[in-house]
Amino acid sequence: MTAPSCCAIDFGTSNSAIALPQADGSAQLVLVEDERPTMPTTVFYDVEDLEGHEPPRQLHGRAALAAYVEGREGRLMRSMKSILGSGLAEQSTEVGEGRSVRYLDVIGDYLRHLRRLGERAASGPLTRVVLGRPVHFVDDDAMRDAKAQASLEAAAREVGFAEVHFQFEPIAAALDHEQSVSQEELVLVADIGGGTSDFSLVRVGPQRRERLDRKDDILANHGVHVAGTDFDRRLDLAAILPLCGYRALGPARPGERPREVPNAVYFDLATWHLINGVYATNRVLELQRMRSFYADARLHARLMHVVQAHLGHALLARAEAAKIAVAEGGATTLGLDLIEPGLATPLDAATALGALDADLQRIADAAVETLAQAGVTAQDVRTLYFTGGSTGLRALTERIAQVVPGARVVRGDRESSVARGLGLHALRVFG
Numbered sequence: 001m002t003a004p005s006c007c008a009i010d011f012g013t014s015n016s017a018i019a020l021p022q023a024d025g026s027a028q029l030v031l032v033e034d035e036r037p038t039m040p041t042t043v044f045y046d047v048e049d050l051e052g053h054e055p056p057r058q059l060h061g062r063a064a065l066a067a068y069v070e071g072r073e074g075r076l077m078r079s080m081k082s083i084l085g086s087g088l089a090e091q092s093t094e095v096g097e098g099r100s101v102r103y104l105d106v107i108g109d110y111l112r113h114l115r116r117l118g119e120r121a122a123s124g125p126l127t128r129v130v131l132g133r134p135v136h137f138v139d140d141d142a143m144r145d146a147k148a149q150a151s152l153e154a155a156a157r158e159v160g161f162a163e164v165h166f167q168f169e170p171i172a173a174a175l176d177h178e179q180s181v182s183q184e185e186l187v188l189v190a191d192i193g194g195g196t197s198d199f200s201l202v203r204v205g206p207q208r209r210e211r212l213d214r215k216d217d218i219l220a221n222h223g224v225h226v227a228g229t230d231f232d233r234r235l236d237l238a239a240i241l242p243l244c245g246y247r248a249l250g251p252a253r254p255g256e257r258p259r260e261v262p263n264a265v266y267f268d269l270a271t272w273h274l275i276n277g278v279y280a281t282n283r284v285l286e287l288q289r290m291r292s293f294y295a296d297a298r299l300h301a302r303l304m305h306v307v308q309a310h311l312g313h314a315l316l317a318r319a320e321a322a323k324i325a326v327a328e329g330g331a332t333t334l335g336l337d338l339i340e341p342g343l344a345t346p347l348d349a350a351t352a353l354g355a356l357d358a359d360l361q362r363i364a365d366a367a368v369e370t371l372a373q374a375g376v377t378a379q380d381v382r383t384l385y386f387t388g389g390s391t392g393l394r395a396l397t398e399r400i401a402q403v404v405p406g407a408r409v410v411r412g413d414r415e416s417s418v419a420r421g422l423g424l425h426a427l428r429v430f431g
Helices: 061-069 103-122 142-158 167-177 228-245 263-269 272-278 281-288 297-308 313-327 349-374 394-401 416-429
Strands: 005-010 015-021 027-029 040-047 057-060 072-080 092-096 100-101 128-133 163-168 185-192 196-202 217-226 331-335 344-346 381-387 406-412
Touching: 005 103, 005 167, 005 416, 015 100, 015 313, 015 416, 027 163, 040 061, 040 103, 057 061, 057 103, 061 281, 072 092, 072 272, 100 103, 103 142, 103 217, 128 416, 142 163, 142 331, 163 167, 163 416, 167 185, 167 196, 167 217, 167 381, 167 416, 185 394, 196 331, 196 349, 196 406, 217 349, 228 263, 228 281, 228 297, 228 313, 228 344, 263 297, 263 313, 272 313, 272 394, 281 297, 281 394, 313 331, 344 349, 349 394, 381 394
Parallel strands: 005 128, 128 163, 185 381, 381 406
Antiparallel strands: 005 015, 015 027, 040 057, 040 072, 092 100, 185 196, 196 217, 331 344
């Protein structure tokens, strides 16, 4: 690799990557972990065996997940991108007894780690960056969306990037695709990641590749804050958490219909960035006092075990694995021995798709809205370009393809085409 002073970072909800522009006009992905070009967007603050006021040790990516699974004392932070634009960004969270960290600093710690990996690969300092961003960090709220980008920029500057530029992630994917086209065409880019589903209608072609300002080539962009982590959440609620009391009924009282038990704890356990809040002492005490709310004492006992053993992330990871297992229309069995010996539940494609149907339709509707905003018909779209980890879900890609049935389907690298496109944009921005 050459030694550029600039880089591009695809900071994703589930996975992230970094690319280095090359002198030959290409973009080289950095092998960030285990000789792979992508790494889970995860930080583990390890406080085991620390003395005094030492700062927590930080682990990132797969190493962070492994430390958590091993049961080391500390705090796992995942899907940090989801906090951007929310009230959590400036708040702090406990990572160990007497130790806390600001949520926005968690993002900074992860970006700092990526920058160091990039500098090691580039053999020199990296002071300029192009960051990818979704079409909408926050749906239908321009002020919070702008705040989310400003927060991400502040985090990038705090870790040493003096110059920060942004590019829409689906546009970056279009740039990667454009390297292979031989004539001008209209492309609908579907970038379905962990946190957002973004669509852009982009005009690409060999005569347009070297243009720095591509605003005129973007006919429309639209997105929704629904994607892979939402699918995990739906499946957790549909297949796993009912075994711990979700939607369970309370005791029957004379003359009254049984009521469902309170469900807030289950929604929090199924949402990556809210799970740790369930483990707070006052919350645990509150849940213990709810024993009488459950007609079936076993369900409450399982819930308390999940909370007291801090199993929320592990269960959501089981839901994610089940999603992958049924992605191509198959079936799986979720082993839940971590809750109770011998506990398991089946999950088939029909059940999974039933749980996901509303989300899948909302994403497909966003594709329709993108065409409407551009004022074009489905017949005008020549290529449908898929990127993002969640495009491995066949039912989702088939539903999107129905929006533009005449377009040829092109599948980019699900995990790294955006990073590569951002690297190409960095080369054009920084020269």
